[in-house]
Amino acid sequence: MEGNINTNVVIIGAGLTGLVAAHYLLKSGFSVKIVERNNRPGGVIQTIKEQGFTIEAGPNTGVVSHPEIVELFEDLKDDCTIDIANPEAKKRLIWKGEAWHALPSGLLPAVKTPLFSLGDKFRILGEPFRKRGTNPDESIADLVVRRMGRSYLNYAVDPFISGIYAGDPTTLVTRFALPKLYTLEQTYGSFVGGMIKKGSEPKEERSKKATREVFSAKGGLQYLIDALVKSIGNENILLNCKDVVVSKNDKIFSTTFLMGSIPVGLTSEKVISTAGGSEIDALFPFIGQEQSKAIKQLEYAKVVQVALGYQQWKGISINAFGGLVPSIEKRKILGVLFPSSFFENRAPEGGALLSVFLGGIKHSEFYSLKDEEIISLVEDEIGEMLKIKGIKADVLKIFRYQYAIPQYTKTSEQRLEAVGFVQKNYPGLILAGNIRDGIGMGDRIKQGRAIAEEIINK
Numbered sequence: 001m002e003g004n005i006n007t008n009v010v011i012i013g014a015g016l017t018g019l020v021a022a023h024y025l026l027k028s029g030f031s032v033k034i035v036e037r038n039n040r041p042g043g044v045i046q047t048i049k050e051q052g053f054t055i056e057a058g059p060n061t062g063v064v065s066h067p068e069i070v071e072l073f074e075d076l077k078d079d080c081t082i083d084i085a086n087p088e089a090k091k092r093l094i095w096k097g098e099a100w101h102a103l104p105s106g107l108l109p110a111v112k113t114p115l116f117s118l119g120d121k122f123r124i125l126g127e128p129f130r131k132r133g134t135n136p137d138e139s140i141a142d143l144v145v146r147r148m149g150r151s152y153l154n155y156a157v158d159p160f161i162s163g164i165y166a167g168d169p170t171t172l173v174t175r176f177a178l179p180k181l182y183t184l185e186q187t188y189g190s191f192v193g194g195m196i197k198k199g200s201e202p203k204e205e206r207s208k209k210a211t212r213e214v215f216s217a218k219g220g221l222q223y224l225i226d227a228l229v230k231s232i233g234n235e236n237i238l239l240n241c242k243d244v245v246v247s248k249n250d251k252i253f254s255t256t257f258l259m260g261s262i263p264v265g266l267t268s269e270k271v272i273s274t275a276g277g278s279e280i281d282a283l284f285p286f287i288g289q290e291q292s293k294a295i296k297q298l299e300y301a302k303v304v305q306v307a308l309g310y311q312q313w314k315g316i317s318i319n320a321f322g323g324l325v326p327s328i329e330k331r332k333i334l335g336v337l338f339p340s341s342f343f344e345n346r347a348p349e350g351g352a353l354l355s356v357f358l359g360g361i362k363h364s365e366f367y368s369l370k371d372e373e374i375i376s377l378v379e380d381e382i383g384e385m386l387k388i389k390g391i392k393a394d395v396l397k398i399f400r401y402q403y404a405i406p407q408y409t410k411t412s413e414q415r416l417e418a419v420g421f422v423q424k425n426y427p428g429l430i431l432a433g434n435i436r437d438g439i440g441m442g443d444r445i446k447q448g449r450a451i452a453e454e455i456i457n458k
């Protein structure tokens, strides 16, 4: 490809957000070109098959949090199928002392669990009667301690935040990081009362599709990516694009880059960026310094993911979703998922696949460890915690992410204002991706479709 090509929409980034937006735009008759730096589409999503194991390099699972997820799979049904996690393996384990304990679901287990203090178990009875918070920038930690007590922060919310954000509940601001929880308190005055009231409110037919179940694609998330790529067409996804820069001339954007040593230019009336916050000023040099600074200050947690495949599992029973490790326990891993327990065909019969996470915002130093150091650390921790000491994994893979998970902290207000300002001042430019609207795959699918519809319905 060479020279100058005109298209309706240029999308920067062939991750899930960019692919979903392109899929819906093309379906409505728009011409689209995706410009991707990498040599493959999918962004952080990649599935690897080896020795009978189906290994996810990036996300392992998502939550069916929006109807758009189910609708996307319906749309792609000829090429991929949604895989819903086995509900029998839904137990979440939390490490306390020297053992795993199931996170209680239901009243009796909640009374009996050793995870929470006796004082907090009584205190929770008063949760519906506590006052609403008044600080819009209250951290998740402050909110939880105020309404539920410190042991709930330490042994439920802190590990949950490690599992989702690889983050720190004392710096994540509830209204940005967990907006549904924030709204629950602000609308109903209580988590417990709010959940009961919300549960009894009639639901629209479409919103019933958001089942909150855990999903993947059958055979691995790569099948979702491949199905999107097939729908979009390889000719519309430009890979290995280096030094991408966008400029604006009247109503037209020019996107220039190198494919190998060949300079390419695209002109369009719309540009959608799905790149992370750190890319913004290089991509859009015409944006004001104040705005790019506000967007760039978004911090990302560095995460190392280690996949371990065992042909024969000899450790403790892992019939659960996974185990999370509270920071207060001072272990070296954030947690471990058991994908072969909740999805079929992820490991050979009798074997097991584990996915171990380390690093995160509190331990970014792990990101720079050498492979041998990571392997020895993970083998020690997993050996002890899952009682599989001395048994080597048959397959071991390390995946490092410098910009794994964005942290929606106090700086979010400024960042979102800057995004709004830029979009208003440069009509046709859409700054999307994980700089706004949530961090999970479900959020990305919802955003990708919403952006496409915004353009289609204009």
Ligand SMILES: Cc1cc2nc3c(=O)[nH]c(=O)nc-3n(C[C@H](O)[C@H](O)[C@H](O)COP(=O)(O)OP(=O)(O)OC[C@H]3O[C@@H](n4cnc5c(N)ncnc54)[C@H](O)[C@@H]3O)c2cc1C
Residues within 6 Å of the ligand: 012, 013, 014, 015, 016, 017, 018, 035, 036, 037, 038, 041, 042, 043, 044, 045, 057, 058, 059, 060, 061, 062, 063, 241, 244, 274, 275, 276, 279, 283, 303, 305, 401, 403, 404, 405, 433, 434, 439, 440, 441, 442, 444
């Ligand atoms: C280790 C890990 C675990 C996760 N676990 C979960 C989970 O359990 N559940 C869940 O729901 N979500 C999880 N996520 C989050 C989820 O994977 C993401 O929300 C989603 O895949 C992001 O898609 P995206 O398209 O927005 O971004 P990306 O996948 O990052 O794609 C952006 C694309 O843009 C390209 N790009 C960036 N800058 C440029 C540029 N200047 N020029 C050209 N191309 C550029 C990149 O190469 C990339 O391909 C996890 C993420 C990671 C990293």
